[in-house]
Amino acid sequence: MESEKRSRFMGTAIGIDLGTSNSAAAIYRKGKVETIPIDGRKIIPSVISFKENGSVLVGNTAKSRLYIDPLNSIASSKRYMGDPDKIYEIRNNMLTPVDAAKEILQKIKREASKYLGEEVTEAVITIPAYFTSEQREATKKAGEQAGLKVLRLLPEPTAAAIAYGLDKERNQTIMVYDLGGGTFDVSILKVEGNSFKVVAVDGDAMLGGDDFDDEIVQYVLGKIQQTNGVSALKQGSHSLQRLKEAAEEAKKELSESDITDITIPDIFGVHIDEELSIDTFNERIQPLLERTIEKIQEVLKAAELSKRDISRVILVGGSSRMRAVQEIVTQQIKKPFIADNVDEIVAQGAAIMAANLSAPDLDTAPVPIEVENVTAHSLGIAMYLDDVYSVVHLIKRNSAVPVIGATIGSTMEPYQKAVRLKVYRTESTEPNDKDILGELLLEVTPKQDPVAVVAIFELNEDGILVLSSAEIPTSSPLVKEYAETDQINYAKLASMIENSQIKLKNVTIDTNK
Numbered sequence: 001m002e003s004e005k006r007s008r009f010m011g012t013a014i015g016i017d018l019g020t021s022n023s024a025a026a027i028y029r030k031g032k033v034e035t036i037p038i039d040g041r042k043i044i045p046s047v048i049s050f051k052e053n054g055s056v057l058v059g060n061t062a063k064s065r066l067y068i069d070p071l072n073s074i075a076s077s078k079r080y081m082g083d084p085d086k087i088y089e090i091r092n093n094m095l096t097p098v099d100a101a102k103e104i105l106q107k108i109k110r111e112a113s114k115y116l117g118e119e120v121t122e123a124v125i126t127i128p129a130y131f132t133s134e135q136r137e138a139t140k141k142a143g144e145q146a147g148l149k150v151l152r153l154l155p156e157p158t159a160a161a162i163a164y165g166l167d168k169e170r171n172q173t174i175m176v177y178d179l180g181g182g183t184f185d186v187s188i189l190k191v192e193g194n195s196f197k198v199v200a201v202d203g204d205a206m207l208g209g210d211d212f213d214d215e216i217v218q219y220v221l222g223k224i225q226q227t228n229g230v231s232a233l234k235q236g237s238h239s240l241q242r243l244k245e246a247a248e249e250a251k252k253e254l255s256e257s258d259i260t261d262i263t264i265p266d267i268f269g270v271h272i273d274e275e276l277s278i279d280t281f282n283e284r285i286q287p288l289l290e291r292t293i294e295k296i297q298e299v300l301k302a303a304e305l306s307k308r309d310i311s312r313v314i315l316v317g318g319s320s321r322m323r324a325v326q327e328i329v330t331q332q333i334k335k336p337f338i339a340d341n342v343d344e345i346v347a348q349g350a351a352i353m354a355a356n357l358s359a360p361d362l363d364t365a366p367v368p369i370e371v372e373n374v375t376a377h378s379l380g381i382a383m384y385l386d387d388v389y390s391v392v393h394l395i396k397r398n399s400a401v402p403v404i405g406a407t408i409g410s411t412m413e414p415y416q417k418a419v420r421l422k423v424y425r426t427e428s429t430e431p432n433d434k435d436i437l438g439e440l441l442l443e444v445t446p447k448q449d450p451v452a453v454v455a456i457f458e459l460n461e462d463g464i465l466v467l468s469s470a471e472i473p474t475s476s477p478l479v480k481e482y483a484e485t486d487q488i489n490y491a492k493l494a495s496m497i498e499n500s501q502i503k504l505k506n507v508t509i510d511t512n513k
Contacts, residue, residue: 012119013120013123013151014026014036014112014122014124014350014351015027015028015124015154015347015348015349015350015351015354016105016108016123016125016126016143016347017126017344017347018125018127019180019181020046020076020208020209021045021180021182021208021209021318022043022044022181022318022343023043023044023046023104023108024036024038024042024043024343024346025108027351028351028354028355028367033163033351033352034351035344036108036115036116038059038112039060042341042344044104045059045060045062045063046104046181047059047062047063047066048073048100048104049073050073050090050091051065056103058103058104058106067241068238072091076210077100078101078181079182081097081098081135081139082097082131082135082136082137083097084511088100098141101139101143101146102146105123105143106147109147122151122354122358123350124152124154124159124351124354125140125143125148125150126154126155126156126159126349126350127154128155129157129178129187129373129376130202130376131155131205132376132377133459133464140462151353151354152462153462153464155198156178156185156317157178157186157187157189157201158176158187158371158373159345160316160345160346161174161187161189163346163349163352164339164349165189165196172190172311173188173190173199173305173311174188174310174311174314175312175313175333176188176314177292177313177336178316178317179315180316180317180318180319181208181210181317181319182206182208182209182210183203183206183207184203184204186201186202186295186299187200187201187202188201188300188303188305194368194369196370196371198373199374200302200398201374202298202376203295204295207292208317208319209318209319212288213244213247215281215288216250216262216284219274219276219280220243220272221243223274224270239267239268242267243264243272246262246263250262252321254276254322254323255322258278261273261275285324286324289325289328292325293332296329303398307332312337313336315329316342316345317342318343320342321338321342326338353369372400373400373461373463374401375395375396375397375398375399375459375463377427378425378426378427379405379424379465380392380393380423380424381424382422383421385486390430391426391428391429392407392429393405394406394407401461402459402460402461403459404456404459405458406454406493407421407488408455408478408479409421409442409453409455410450410474411444411450415447417443417446418442419441420440420442421442421455423509437509437511438509438511439510440467440469445471450474452479453470454470454478455507468505468506468507470497470503476496477489477492478492478493
């Protein structure tokens with residue numbers, strides 16, 4: 001539960017929804033939540049663009065340039081947060097997704113400070129519930145580089161539940177279906193008064209509104225090639241970006257009407273005038289919708305609940321406006337609720353959390369809420385169990401955070417200098433190279449006799465993995481008990497750390513696997 005000591009309030013704290021397609025900010029003050037306008041609008045596109053003179057545009061002006069200068073603009077960078085291999089080369093500069101997020105967050109910080117009339121220094125930033133530790137760490141880094149003290153990384157479905165669930169008298173089991181621009185999450189929460197307990201999460205970090213737009217893009221490209229024999233993809237990124245813009249607008253129109261016209265003059269060497277019906281669109285996006293339904297079924301199974309146990313389904317994310325989404329959720333679970341301000345709701349929940357965390361203590365918090373989140377993924381190490389090479393999960397998916405897992409390794413040869421452990425992020429017990437995060441190199445004092453070393457995995461409140469290790473006497477009760485049971489006695493481990501019987505040092509995963 002959210003019971004940590006609060007730091008003394010140092011400045012204005014806001015909630016920020018750092019989205020794939022759009023971002024928003026909000027503040028809780030004078031007893032209510034207020035969306036902060038950025039450039040006069042409640043949401044801004046998560047787009048940045050670099051001009052020839054070196055200046056950086058963010059938001060609406062950047063999105064306008066995206067269609068005329070796509071090679072010097074960045075959109076949907078959130079999809080690549082935490083990916084060390086993703087680099088944008090723009091005007092002789094090498095930029096990362098963290099750099100892009102930093103620019104967006106700086107823009108929000110600057111505009112929010114101007115609107116509020118005081119410096120914004122702290123924020124709760126929302127993230128997809130299914131984000132990995134690396135993606136979360138990258139998001140926090142972007143916030144800090146933007147000059148913000150990041151009070152918490154808050155899963156988007158949890159933020160939405162906070163915004164929707166406050167001041168509701170009855171206890172509820174809520175499912176949050178969050179289909180954003182680039183990611184999909186589904187979470188189940190138990191809400192009792194102002195207590196929000198996440199039971200289970202699932203999702204797909206590479207499924208969102210962009211993929212639904214792309215179905216329209218591919219439909220139009222197919223029509224062009226069928227009619228004109230033009231290989232559209234060879235015509236350059238400028239034309240393709242114009243088509244993406246038209247596809248996004250067509251998707252929005254089909255949320256209200258049964259048919260739309262996609263008209264774009266002089267593109268790919270032709271004039272596009274294609275009619276798209278809601279039936280054709282729904283047929284094309286059906287496989288994408290089914291992927292979300294698979295996640296719904298999996299999260300219900302993980303929570304050990306049936307659809308009858310769900311009190312309410314909340315739709316979050318701009319892409320949830322699609323009628324097909326609302327229809328399929330109704331078929332699978334029940335008629336969902338979607339707010340008129342669906343684009344603002346996540347930022348508003350984050351603002352409530354920010355007001356809570358920035359208060360000196362829980363008793364003086366303007367909104368004394370309690371939040372318990374869970375891990376989105378299982379983490380483990382490979383080892384032999386009964387002569388079978390398996391992944392042993394040290395931290396299991398859907399465990400309440402913060403959470404600690406540990407294992408004990410040992411040198412196998414005289415004067416061995418280190419113990420190596422392969423780290424996996426997987427729900428399976430079968431080692432697979434695609435699931436390897438890397439190796440832990442646990443250095444030890446070389447000795448003739450075996451040397452034991454404990455490796456500790458900790459996921460903090462933000463869901464970020466912190467690793468540490470320490471040599472441990474082979475004669476200790478902890479080691480003997482582990483040898484007999486393959487289980488760590490965490491009470492004994494905590495006592496040894498507290499009494500300085502072992503000295504922890506931070507370690508990192510070598511990702512050159």
